[in-house]
C-alpha cells in the first residue's frame with residue numbers, strides 16, 4: 001500500500017465454513033486486513049495461507065477489529081462461540097441464518113454486552129460471493145446508522161439490501177424468500193414426477209418449466225397490490241371458482257400418472273376453503289389470510 005492509498009477497514013470473521021470461507025476470500029481480494037477464527041483450526045490455516053491472520057480463539061478474533069462478522073451454522077453456535085467474549089465497543093454483524101425471534105434476542109444480547117448489532121440474511125450461495133454479476137445479496141436489519149457506517153465494507157462480498165430497524169427483519173425477509181422458493185421447488189418436483197415414467201426428456205422439459213414458473217412468478221405483484229388494497233377481486237385474471245373447478249383434473253392426472261398428490265393437495269384444500277366462504281370471484285390472494293393463525 002502506498003502513502004496515498006486509503007487504508008481498508010479491518011474485518012474479523014468468525015466461521016470459515018463454505019459461506020464464511022467465501023466471504024473471507026472476497027474481503028482478502030479487496031485488500032481488507034482480515035482476522036479469522038474457526039472452531040476447527042485447519043480451516044483458518046487455509047485462509048492464513050491466502051493472507052488472513054488466523055487466531056486460535058473467538059476472543060482473539062473479536063479483539064482484533066472493531067468490525068466483527070459472524071457466519072456460523074446456527075444461532076446456538078453463535079452463542080457458544082461468543083460465550084464470555086468481551087464484545088464491548090464492537091460492531092457485530094451476524095450473517096448466520098436464524099429465525100426473526102433469534103435475531104431480535106441476539107441483538108438484545110449483543111447490546112447488553114456493549115456491542116452494536118446488525119443482522120444479515122444471505123441470499124446467495126458461496127460461488128456467488130465476491131461475484132457481483134451473480135446477483136447475490138444480503139438482507140440487513142438493525143440500526144440504519146450502523147448499516148450506513150459499514151455499508152461499503154459489507155458490499156464487498158455481495159450486494160446489500162437494508163430492510164429496517166427491527167433486528168428480526170433480515171431473517172424474516174430471508175426466510176420468507178426461501179419459503180417461497182421451497183413452494184416453487186415442491187411444484188417443480190410434482191411436475192417432474194408427472195413426466196418421470198413417460199418418454200419425455202427431462203432436459204427438454206426443464207426450460208419449459210423454468211420459463212413458465214418465471215412468468216407466473218410475476219403474479220406476486222398483483223397479490224401484493226390486492227393484499228395492500230384489501231380488495232381481492234381487483235384485476236383478477238383467473239377467478240378462484242374457475243381454478244378450483246380445475247383441481248380435479250390435476251388430481252386425476254396425478255392419479256393416472258401414479259404420482260402422489262401430497263404436495264398439491266394441501267394447497268388445493270386451502271383454495272377450496274376460500275371458495276367455500278363465497279370468494280369465487282377473487283383469485284388466490286385469500287389463501288394468504290387462511291394461513292394466518
Ligand SMILES: NC(=O)c1ccc[n+]([C@@H]2O[C@H](COP(=O)([O-])OP(=O)(O)OC[C@H]3O[C@@H](n4cnc5c(N)ncnc54)[C@H](OP(=O)(O)O)[C@@H]3O)[C@@H](O)[C@H]2O)c1
Pocket residue numbers: 015016017018019020021038039040043071072073074076077078080081095096097098122123124125126
Ligand atoms: N452455504 C450456503 O449455501 C449458504 C447460503 C446462505 C446462507 N448460509 C448460511 O451461512 C451460515 C454458514 O453456512 P456454511 O455454508 O458456511 O455452513 P458450514 O459449511 O456447515 O459451516 C458451518 C460453520 O459453523 C461452525 N460451527 C458449527 N457449530 C459450531 C459451534 N458450536 N461453535 C463454533 N462454530 C461452529 C463450523 O465450524 P467447524 O469448521 O469447526 O465445523 C463452520 O465454520 C449458515 O447459517 C447458513 O445457513 C449458507
